[in-house]
Amino acid sequence: MHNFDFHNPTRILFGDGQIERIGKLVPSEARVLVLYGGGSIRANGTFDAVMAALAGRTVFEFGGIEPNPTVETLSEAIALVRRERVDFLLAVGGGSVIDGTKFVAAGALLDADPWTILEQHAKNVRAALPIGVVLTLPATGSEMNAAAVITRKRTQEKFAFVSRTVYPQFAVLDPTRTYTLPARQVGNGVVDAFVHVMEQYMTVPAQAKVQDRFAEGLLLTLVEDGPRALAAPENYDVRANLMWTATLALNGLIGTGVPQDWSTHTIGHELTALYGLDHAQTLAIVLPSMLRVRRAAKREKLLQYAARVWDLRTGDEDARIEAAIGRTEDFFRAMGVGTKLSDYGLGRDAIPAVIAALEAHGMTRMGETGEVTLDVARAALEGAA
Missing domain, CATH: 1.20.1090.10 (Dehydroquinate synthase-like - alpha domain)
Incomplete structure (x- = not known):
């Protein structure tokens, strides 16, 4: 066995009904951005459950993150974060939404073009906004790791980055939220x-x-x-x-x-x-x-x-x-x-x-x-x- 340095700080809240507990994990004074993909989280009640758990906070939303999240779309989210002085990100979705949220968390605090995170393999990432996750599609493991994969549609490039700054603080894993998946x-x-x-x-x-x-x-x-x-x-x-x-x-x-x-x-x-x-x-x-x-x-x-x-x-x-x-x-x-x-x-x-x-x-x-x-x-x- 080789030497290793293992660190994983993500707290897992597993099981039916755990979404309501995020109200105790997101600071009460936080300005929260909820990021998601399509409209399925509204249809199956997940969005309403999340909003109820965040009651009393200033909450913004950003939808439309693609199955292969693009820097073109995520740049719009970064602009929203900066404009509204968002200080906590909540990803509600699968791996693509979580990956995109990690990119936003790091890119919002970067002075340079956020795409340089991918070009420099995250060596220029010193800090990121805190992230929480409500997982709706089990697949990538992004809810409990420090990696993300982002696409630049304009140049047909898809790269990964890894940074310990983007570990989610917590992730809610409620199996019932996967029942309606295609x-x-x-x-x-x-x-x-x-x-x-x-x-x-x-x-x-x-x-x-x-x-x-x-x-x-x-x-x-x-x-x-x-x-x-x-x-x-x-x-x-x-x-x-x-x-x-x-x-x-x-x-x-x-x-x-x-x-x-x-x-x-x-x-x-x-x-x-x-x-x-x-x-x-x-x-x-x-x-x-x-x-x-x-x-x-x-x-x-x-x-x-x-x-x-x-x-x-x-x-x-x-x-x-x-x-x-x-x-x-x-x-x-x-x-x-x-x-x-x-x-x-x-x-x-x-x-x-x-x-x-x-x-x-x-x-x-x-x-x-x-x-x-x-x-x-x-x-x-x-x-x-």
């Missing part, structure tokens, strides 16, 4: 969480038994309860387990002391920026093919994954590895997420633009050991055509 969002969320775990688990062995067993438990929970969530949308126990699993998949715990990959995400970001695919769709395209391309480097962990997650323990090793990758693809498809470029109307002619974007952005040595070159990325995309 099946597409549920499926995407499960795939997103699954690949988050894989990027930290499916690397090279680090003799980190705790992290491995924890990661495998999360994967098994997703495999078991993902399909159940589609079949029984209002099963509280299923939704509760999925919600907590998605949070734990990327709150830093399973990634401590182990190598991490993230090449699938890096390539996926370019697919989203160029072609507008959902984030989870890009992950479902890239991951299985990348595992096939890198099966030699990941052989030991692939065999462990085959045995512990898919119960493939006997027979030829290469056959077990291929079966495990095939089971992964089957699972993604069972969640309604296609695993080929062709599932989204894209062919091999879409690949050169992705490789060119990776090169332009300096992503020429990816993966846990830097072995994912542009040639490897190309091979993975061609395998997923």
Whole structure:
């Protein structure tokens, strides 16, 4: 196990009815901006519950944050924060809303162009406004981490940043708020969480038994309860387990002391920026093919994954590895997420633009050991055509 520095200050309020408790966590004198995406939080009562909990405070709202939040939209929120002297941000939504809120929190206190946060990998971020979260879509784990991914629509670029200044102070996780999610969002969320775990688990062995067993438990929970969530949308126990699993998949715990990959995400970001695919769709395209391309480097962990997650323990090793990758693809498809470029109307002619974007952005040595070159990325995309 490698040395690590683990810190996570986010308080989690989990369960039915927890939204009302945010009234005790947001300062009574705060000038609050509530940020959200579309209108679903109004239709399902979440918005009214949040406003009731914030009663007595000065509250502003900013809606319309996109599924892949753009700097163009978030700049408008930053202007509102500055104009109205907002001093507390409350994100109500899924990962995109939370990511966007983190960008606003840091950008509002920055003298420079906020996009420089992405260009400088947040090295210019010294402080951020305090953030709270009411999670409505379990997927990204952004409610309990210090990372965000932002898109610049004008240049078709999508980058991530990490800064401990943007950890949410608290996050409300109420499984009942996920009951009305469309099946597409549920499926995407499960795939997103699954690949988050894989990027930290499916690397090279680090003799980190705790992290491995924890990661495998999360994967098994997703495999078991993902399909159940589609079949029984209002099963509280299923939704509760999925919600907590998605949070734990990327709150830093399973990634401590182990190598991490993230090449699938890096390539996926370019697919989203160029072609507008959902984030989870890009992950479902890239991951299985990348595992096939890198099966030699990941052989030991692939065999462990085959045995512990898919119960493939006997027979030829290469056959077990291929079966495990095939089971992964089957699972993604069972969640309604296609695993080929062709599932989204894209062919091999879409690949050169992705490789060119990776090169332009300096992503020429990816993966846990830097072995994912542009040639490897190309091979993975061609395998997923």
